[in-house]
Amino acid sequence: MSETTPSPPEPLLDVRNLCTHFPIRSGVLGRRAGVVRAVDGVSFTIAAGETLGLVGESGCGKTTVGRTILRLTPATSGEVRYKGRDVLKMGRAELKSMRREMQIIFQDPAGSLNPRRRIGRIIGEPLEVHGLASGEALKRRVEELLDRVGLPRSSAERFAHEFSGGQRQRIGIARALALSPRLIICDEPTSALDVSIQSQILNLLMDLQRDLGLSYLFISHDMAVVRHLCRRVAVMLDGRIVEMGEAEQVYERPQHDYTKCLLAAVPEPTPRRRRRHVPYTPPEPPAQAAAARPPRKSAIESIADV
Numbered sequence: 419m420s421e422t423t424p425s426p427p428e429p430l431l432d433v434r435n436l437c438t439h440f441p442i443r444s445g446v447l448g449r450r451a452g453v454v455r456a457v458d459g460v461s462f463t464i465a466a467g468e469t470l471g472l473v474g475e476s477g478c479g480k481t482t483v484g485r486t487i488l489r490l491t492p493a494t495s496g497e498v499r500y501k502g503r504d505v506l507k508m509g510r511a512e513l514k515s516m517r518r519e520m521q522i523i524f525q526d527p528a529g530s531l532n533p534r535r536r537i538g539r540i541i542g543e544p545l546e547v548h549g550l551a552s553g554e555a556l557k558r559r560v561e562e563l564l565d566r567v568g569l570p571r572s573s574a575e576r577f578a579h580e581f582s583g584g585q586r587q588r589i590g591i592a593r594a595l596a597l598s599p600r601l602i603i604c605d606e607p608t609s610a611l612d613v614s615i616q617s618q619i620l621n622l623l624m625d626l627q628r629d630l631g632l633s634y635l636f637i638s639h640d641m642a643v644v645r646h647l648c649r650r651v652a653v654m655l656d657g658r659i660v661e662m663g664e665a666e667q668v669y670e671r672p673q674h675d676y677t678k679c680l681l682a683a684v685p686e687p688t689p690r691r692r693r694r695h696v697p698y699t700p701p702e703p704p705a706q707a708a709a710a711r712p713p714r715k716s717a718i719e720s721i722a723d724v
Contacts, residue, residue: 428502429463430633431487431601436460436496438479438486456482458657460496464601469627469634471648471665473641473680479657480637481525484603487635488522489513500601518548521594525606527586531578537564537589538574544596563592567622584615591622601633608643620647641684645669653677 438457441450456479464470472480485491487498489505498505500516508516524530531540542560545551551559561571567588578586587607594602604623608616620643626632638644644651645665652662653674661674672678 430466430468430501431464431635432497432499433463433483433487434461434497434499436483436486436498437494438482438491439494455657457486460654460657460659462652462659462662464633464635466600466633467627467631468650469636469648471644471651472635472637472654473639473644473651474654475639475680478654480639480654481605483654484522484605484635484637487603488517488520490522514548518597519600520603521597521599521601522603522605523587523590523594523607526610527583527590528578530590531586533578535577536574537576537578537581540578540589541574541593541596544593548597550597559596563595566595566626567592582615583611584618587611587615587619588622591619591626595626595630598630599632601635604634604636604638606638609638609640616643623647641669641680653680 436457437455437459440454440456442452442454443449444451458479460479460483462470462472472483474480482491486493487505493506496506500520503512503516505513505516505520531537535543538557538560541563542551542556545556545559557574560574564571564573569585569588569592573581573585573589578589581589587610590607607623608619611619623634624647627634634647636644636648648665650663651665651668652659653668653676654660655676661668661672661677668677669681672681
């Protein structure tokens with residue numbers, strides 16, 4: 419008898435040809451004059467316990483990918499399969515149940531915390547919404563989460579403005595952990611923090627992944643941070659993934675010119691070692707797209723209009 423080769427395990431998250439387009443309106447009647455293709459045919463998978471880094475310059479669509487996966491931003495087309503179920507086709511009740519397993523850590527810790535509520539209420543709110551805890555059980559769970567992220571239990575009685583940026587991000591992480599999720603989308607969680615605090619938050623994320631078996635989609639523009647944290651890397655440009663592979667392969671043998679440009683921009687810790695500048699020229703847009711855009715005016719013409 420011939421032995422059958424076992425099939426590979428199903429990925430925890432499977433994104434297929436995801437598109438998120440935003441219409442451009444113009445005129446008094448708000449007629450549709452064009453479309454912004456923020457995400458245009460993105461596909462990737464994340465296995466259980468894996469961290470996938472999604473990197474690219476500001477405005478390339480990284481954050482929109484994360485928000486679309488969670489349906490915080492509506493998708494135009496494509497599939498987002500979590501444990502084999504298409505998130506984009508879920509009804510309200512099924513979506514609420516799914517949100518217990520998929521959470522997000524926002525980029526701005528100050529802007530993502532309600533300034534009118536105490537920290538204990540902010541962290542415990544997801545548990546109340548999903549009916550998982552109340553009263554003393556809720557208080558104990560909040561204290562456990564504060565312990566987990568390295569904050570004193572007395573923090574539950576304070577407000578967000580009483581904490582530093584790194585402490586606020588720890589609060590955001592505690593809130594994301596409240597429902598015991600399996601997948602967390604980290605939307606540039608360290609970009610607003612000092613370098614010394616960044617390392618603490620990254621070490622906390624790695625410890626949580628080891629202890630809780632979490633999977634991360636780590637969105638960032640910092641190539642050095644992504645190399646430190648992620649096993650696989652996807653490079654995004656103008657709404658598309660232009661290169662994806664194992665982190666060491668992408669960093670040591672990049673194939674796309676844009677990836678080479680990003681790596682060349684990483685600061686060199688050794689001042690005497692000079693890094694060769696790698697220029698990157700984006701491709702010309704399609705003819706119809708170029709024709710639809712008005713010609714760009716020079717600075718002198720713009721001043722003359724005023």
